[in-house]
Amino acid sequence: MLKAYKFRLSPTKSQQEYFVKTFGCVRFVYNKMLEERIRLYEDSKLNPNAKQKLPTPAKYKPEFPFLREVDSLSLANAQMDLNRAYTNFFRDPSVGFPKFKSKHNARASYTTNNLKGSIRIEDRKVKLPKIGFVKLKQHRPFVGIIKSATVSMTKTRKFFISILVDQSEEQWVPAKNKVGIDLGLEHFAIMTNDEWTSEKVANPRFLRKSEEKIKKAHRALSRKKKGSKNRDKARIILAKKHEKIAHQRQDFLHKLSKRMVDENQVIVVETLKSKNMMKNHTIAKSIGDVSWYEFVRQLAYKCTFYGRTLIKADQWYASTQICSSCGTKGEKKTLDVREWTCTCGAHHDRDINASINLLLLAD
Structure with missing residues (x-):
């Protein structure tokens, strides 16, 4: 390997x-x-x-x-x-x-x-x-x-x-749990395990939190004369701020993906096309900041290293629209609908319901 x-x-x-x-x-x-x-x-x-x-x-x-x-x-x-x-x-x-x-x-x-x-x-x-x-x-x-x-x-x-x-293949101790992971913007990940315990991981929003500092560094760079030493210094200052955000994001993703691999034998995650979703300019910056693709990539190679199973749900699997209690597929819901009630009477949190539906794919 x-x-x-x-x-x-x-x-x-x-x-x-x-x-x-x-x-x-x-x-x-x-x-x-x-x-x-x-x-x-x-x-x-x-x-x-x-x-x-x-x-x-x-x-x-x-x-x-x-x-x-x-x-x-x-x-x-x-x-x-x-x-x-x-x-x-x-x-x-x-x-x-x-x-x-x-x-x-x-x-x-x-x-x-x-x-x-x-x-x-x-x-x-x-x-x-x-x-x-x-x-x-x-x-x-x-x-x-x-x-x-x-x-x-x-x-x-x-x-x-x-x-x-x-390296030679290592023998890893298998885990017993399964987990379904729904990815989002309000919360970075909504996870439900096979004990039907749900957890919401907050979206750290590293870029949003440092946006004012980035803008200030950009303005300072734009005022410097091209080719001057001061411009090169300002460029490095701006690069360091972007580098810090990248390191914060990588640290968060690595720790969360490693935790998921350590705790679970089977991981089910939804498939999101970030490139297509970023065509919506209202949420494009937030999608770029959240880094869903990188998180799934890290899960994939860590599952290979540690002998875990990663299941990627079909791109068109309607995890949000299906009732996890009776399996009925309801009408398409807009992003502002965070809770809904099925015709069977079950009341759902949109994100937790999606993570449960993803978990059911592991069976």
């Missing part, structure tokens, strides 16, 4: 410069190969019988010698990323055609592989190809064979490493 462990790096100034240079070279090679593949496709339409050879990173090294200064495996992985992007596009065109990477918007990262111990951890340091040992904060140990490592940099110039490890 492959599992990734992410740690904070503390590189020296020269090591930081190397990382930034590698990020740039990987982005440069990716864009060059994408540009050439587009050109080859256009040429093939003019001459269909001509055999075209796809570009590789080695092709650009004679013309651009600075590419020799970075890890060659990082460039090879950029080629693999481009091939994967093309494969995904032809498999499902809705994914979108591969895009050129921007210096300011693209994620600053590169991936390298472990060849004969080229990546290893010793004495609170990690050894990486071409650069040697870099200090890291290893907050938890792991056992397994290191396959690859991805070095990344945030907008606030913090460096991290994600180490992919091949």
Whole structure:
């Protein structure tokens, strides 16, 4: 089983410069190969019988010698990323055609592989190809064979490493409980277990609570002259505020998803299409802040790790409209209807009723 462990790096100034240079070279090679593949496709339409050879990173090294200064495996992985992007596009065109990477918007990262111990951890340091040992904060140990490592940099110039490890399957003690989880905006999650006990988890609304600070930082940034040092300082201040919100959200989601996996053997969750729901501009910001997709994603991989069963209800399953007592499907209810009474006489809390219906899918 492959599992990734992410740690904070503390590189020296020269090591930081190397990382930034590698990020740039990987982005440069990716864009060059994408540009050439587009050109080859256009040429093939003019001459269909001509055999075209796809570009590789080695092709650009004679013309651009600075590419020799970075890890060659990082460039090879950029080629693999481009091939994967093309494969995904032809498999499902809705994914979108591969895009050129921007210096300011693209994620600053590169991936390298472990060849004969080229990546290893010793004495609170990690050894990486071409650069040697870099200090890291290893907050938890792991056992397994290191396959690859991805070095990344945030907008606030913090460096991290994600180490992919091949581990043996662990034997986890099964849990006894089942739970149905209904996701919402008023409450982040409404959960009902097989003991018919319901719980509502409040929506933390991290973005909403920090909105005034974000606006203030945006105004400060807009007043700074482009290209000035003060503008760069203001940009970092704004990035730190966004970073704090992201960390708060991730911490909340990880703790809640881990708790659900620890307590339950079977988890049933509703399927929500956040992208479609965000077309409603009235609630778009709230939906973006609540991060339903990320919560379900975390549940999915943690269930795999810990031997749990995750059931995703059908997108069109009307958990809100069905009476959990008699099974009768009532008329569609607007969002402002929080309680309703079925024809059988049962009175329901909208969200708790939905979580009970989801729980019934586990049987």
